[in-house]
Amino acid sequence: MTASSTRRTIAARSRLAAVGAIAVAGALLLTGCGDQTKKNDSGGGGKSSSGAPLADKLPQAIRDKGVIKVGSDIAYAPVEFKDDSGKTVGIDPDVAAAMGKQLGVTFEFQNGTFDTLIGGLASKRYDIAMSAMTDTKDRQEGIDADTGKKVGAGVDFVDYFTAGVSLYTNKGDDQGIKTWDDLCGKTMAVQRNTFSHDLAKDQAKKCEKDGKKTLKIEDFATNPEAETRMRSKGADVVSADFPIAAYSVKNSGGGNYFEIVGDQVEAGPYGIAVAKDNTQLRDALKAALQAVIDSGEYKKIVDKWGVADGAVTEAKINGGS
Numbered sequence: 503m504t505a506s507s508t509r510r511t512i513a514a515r516s517r518l519a520a521v522g523a524i525a526v527a528g529a530l531l532l533t534g535c536g537d538q539t540k541k542n543d544s545g546g547g548g549k550s551s552s553g554a555p556l557a558d559k560l561p562q563a564i565r566d567k568g569v570i571k572v573g574s575d576i577a578y579a580p581v582e583f584k585d586d587s588g589k590t591v592g593i594d595p596d597v598a599a600a601m602g603k604q605l606g607v608t609f610e611f612q613n614g615t616f617d618t619l620i621g622g623l624a625s626k627r628y629d630i631a632m633s634a635m636t637d638t639k640d641r642q643e644g645i646d647a648d649t650g651k652k653v654g655a656g657v658d659f660v661d662y663f664t665a666g667v668s669l670y671t672n673k674g675d676d677q678g679i680k681t682w683d684d685l686c687g688k689t690m691a692v693q694r695n696t697f698s699h700d701l702a703k704d705q706a707k708k709c710e711k712d713g714k715k716t717l718k719i720e721d722f723a724t725n726p727e728a729e730t731r732m733r734s735k736g737a738d739v740v741s742a743d744f745p746i747a748a749y750s751v752k753n754s755g756g757g758n759y760f761e762i763v764g765d766q767v768e769a770g771p772y773g774i775a776v777a778k779d780n781t782q783l784r785d786a787l788k789a790a791l792q793a794v795i796d797s798g799e800y801k802k803i804v805d806k807w808g809v810a811d812g813a814v815t816e817a818k819i820n821g822g823s
Contacts, residue, residue: 554606659773
């Protein structure tokens with residue numbers, strides 16, 4: 503889920519090959535957001551352990567608790583979602599669990615709507631936000647993408663993955679959409695305050711500037727709600743990060759509901775968000791992620807979920823633009 507104030511719809515190479523690999527998770531189904539405080543039962547190793555190689559890098563308060571509280575929109579398969587048993591699973595929980603083993607703590611995923619996660623860091627409801635959140639300068643600096651005004655202290659990011667944005671439609675009904683310029687006169691359903699939402703607003707302005715029919719945008723709290731709107735013919739197209747679009751195309755309705763149209767655009771880094779004043783935690787996360795990458799565990803995770811094309815080789819801080 504991405505966001506930025508400056509948009510360039512530059513097509514990236516299509517990663518449709520990842521769809522087939524994502525089938526390893528085909529038995530897992532998309533679900534909506536659950537209770538705001540329900541915790542994930544698949545963390546990284548319980549109470550802080552002196553045996554964990556990087557435990558001493560954490561702030562003492564977190565070591566004492568043995569827990570890192572994670573704010574996440576757990577309705578964004580395959581990045582984070584709930585399986586049939588209600589367990590939180592996906593790319594982010596797996597990466598977090600591997601990092602937890604390095605740090606000797608458990609990462610507890612707590613469900614929240616995407617547009618409240620950064621605020622949850624400011625209020626200290628969460629220690630970090632990990633939710634397919636794209637690292638952008640606006641978010642780093644606390645700038646509202648629509649107004650250009652400063653609205654918060656901003657956050658730091660530890661970058662751990664790269665993804666572009668895709669368009670998808672009801673299967674067999676592509677509405678003649680091949681590029682973002684084909685969206686003029688269409689209705690898009692999208693999750694609010696995401697990169698896709700910002701791209702859609704930029705495209706709507708472009709349609710008007712070019713004297714074309716406007717792009718109508720309907721925004722929702724979660725991506726499954728946007729998909730439901732399209733399924734009911736209330737919208738022509740949905741936009742989401744490529745891994746999410748590919749997973750939905752492969753698994754929704756047994757692969758009979760949706761199809762991807764056109765190529766990806768705007769590839770950018772996903773980052774783990776940390777409050778600006780929590781530099782020790784930020785640096786500990788960076789060290790843990792790099793250890794997971796170097797050990798080969800990271801590769802196993804991205805291969806498992808069929809998203810190896812978005813893998814990174816180095817943990818970076820604030821690498822977004």
